[in-house]
Amino acid sequence: MSALLDELIDILNGEKLTPHFQPIVSLKQQEIIGYEALIRGAADNSLYSPVALFNAAKSFNLSAKLEFICLKIILQRYAGLNSNKKLFVNLSPWALLENVFKTSMTLEFFDQICLAPQSIVIELTEHQPVEDYPLMIQAVTHCRNMGFEIALDDFGSGYSGLRVWSELLPEYVKIDKHFITGLDNDPIKLNFVRSIQTIANALDCYVIAEGIETENEANAVMELGISHAQGYYFAKPTALPLEKIDNALFIYNGTEKDPLHLFDSILPLNTADKTPPIVADCCPANAACALDIVKRITPVSADTTITEVMQLFQLNRELAILPLVDNKVVSGLVFRDRFLSRLFTSRYGIDLYGKKPIKIFVEKMPLTVEQHLSIELVSRQLTTTSDADPAFVVTQNGEYLGIATVLDLLEEITRQKIKHAKHANPLTLLPGSVPVNEYINQLLANNQPFSVGYFDLDNFKPFNDVYGYNAGDDMIKAVAELLTEYIAKYCGTVGHIGGDDFIVVFTCNDWFRCCKEVLVSFGEIVPRYYSEQDRKAGGIYAENRSGERCFFPMVSLSVGIVDPASTQHCQSHVDIADLASGAKKQAKKIAGNSFFINQRIAKKSHKHYHPLAS
Secondary structure, three states, X not given: OHHXXXXXXXXXXXXXXXXXXXXXXXXXXXXXEEXXXXXXXXXXXXXXXXXXXXXXXXXXXXXXXXXXXXXXXXXXXXXXXXXXXXXXXXXXXXXXXXXXXXXXXXXXXXXXXXXXXXXXXXXXXXXXXXXXXXXXXXXXXXXXXXXXXXXXXXXXXXXXXXXXXXXXXXXXXXXXXXXXXXXXXXHHHHHHHHHHHHHHHHHOOEXXXXXXXXXXXXXXXXXXXXXXXXXXXXXXXXXXXXXXXXXXXXXXXXXXXXXXXXXXXXXXXXXOOOOOOOOOOOOOOOOOEHHHHOEOOOOEOOOOEHHHHHHHHHXXXXXXXXXXXXXXXXXXXXXXHHHHHHHHHOOXXXXXXXXXXXXXXXXXXXXXXXXXXXXXXXXXXXXXXXXXXXXXXXXXXXXXXXXXXXXXXXXHHHHHHHHHHHOEOOOOOOEOHHHHHHHHHHHHHOOOOOEXXXXXXXXXXXHHHHXXXXXXXXXXXXXXXXXXXXXXXXXXXXXXXXOOEEEEEEOOOOHXXXXXXXXXXXXXXXXXXXXXXXXXXXEEEEEOOOOOEEEEXXXXXXXXXXXXXXXOOOOOHHHHHHHHXXXXXXHHOOOOOEEEEOOOOOOOOOOOEOOOOO
């Protein structure tokens, strides 16, 4: 242990550390806007790795000294490069309050090394729970007073990310690599990152996606509208900063599996904008809505004096937002930080404004939503509002009810998406039986017309036995992609309830045509999954369930349909499932790609249909 300590002290005393710089790029401007500084030990040293280095410093209570020396070396090295880009440096919040930082990192120091503090972004790293927020705010205020900007590093991996964000209001938020890795194929990560971007838009904050390593991850980030990015895909850290990024890395050509459409695989698809079908802009039964996240804050009149408002904020330190309401109608929101900043940065402050009404501080009307509006539609309204505030008003029949924050909305959306993902099929990522059943029950409760299609593969087991499980999985995924593609043209939701069974809930009038087009398209793609010999034969030989060798035609698709005239008489998803299963059994009796419309409840009886014969 003493040898390790001696090695660490030798590094610190001799400042034997080398900074490396990794570019941070603007995805819109397609250029480097800054560099994150990363430290390395001596190449022939056991503490070369930054992880080993900082772990050793922590074990010997030398973390603050190490952070200061790293910062000093990085700043001196970067100043010598004469770069006009921003420099991002990592520091723990508590290091900023150490005397060595306060006494050494002065404006005089920056003058001496010819480096402007305004070019520095402090990345606050959170490796332990934050217990003293006022102290951390004090540290950040000290940095801002020197001219530094603030970034919240590794957002999503710390102990209290959302609160730290709301308390510090950083200029940048760096999304932890965990949420970027595999983003293009993970709907939960996609929704999480999408929500972060929504909050950042409202708080006028830049988002930096860290750890991008593949083209698909870069494409997903670009399509989400995230402004900045960093990772090996663009460039690795180097001792001499890279000056230019290849423009070809910024070109988004789209992918066969559009990452944004993964979100739609969890929620009901609609026509053009793919929003969930909503009745009268209200939450379906059991769905989250604005009422679930409302905070009932006592409002004041818009004629309340500015002095009285200041006293309210002083008496209640937890009060962050104050609604202005007269005759039960909202006329504005007063945000604590903005209000106090404007008041005390004015030349005459309270003396000038004290007796004036607070309404003069209101620049615009806040976003207002009804209490039963779904959180998905609330999110869309916030996203389309370019200058959205961090909070909005919730009303009841047009009258003030309370307020909700964007952070509350993010937490609720994330909770809902995790709930849906728990029941998603792991192979296709489509909703399983639980969310599909809940959705059907919602439609029934709202008396919304809909139809159901039960899609099932014929002769799939023999195909699976002969060609293997991987080929079988590929065919199941092909069905999922085909259904999703066609449902996107119409409206409804696709569910994968197990094996080769799919449920489609149609909330449009074109369900009949959609089913026919799916069957025709499936018939066209199936031959490609067979060998040339089996294609010519029209099928394969395999053992049946009795162990006898038989000939099986190529896989086909059967659809049992419950039409709107039948679903309207059902009481729950159990009734729907019974009708759909019966219709599917009848469809499977028909050779080839075929469908059958349930006849038991509909007023007009339907014959079975074959897509190529009608």
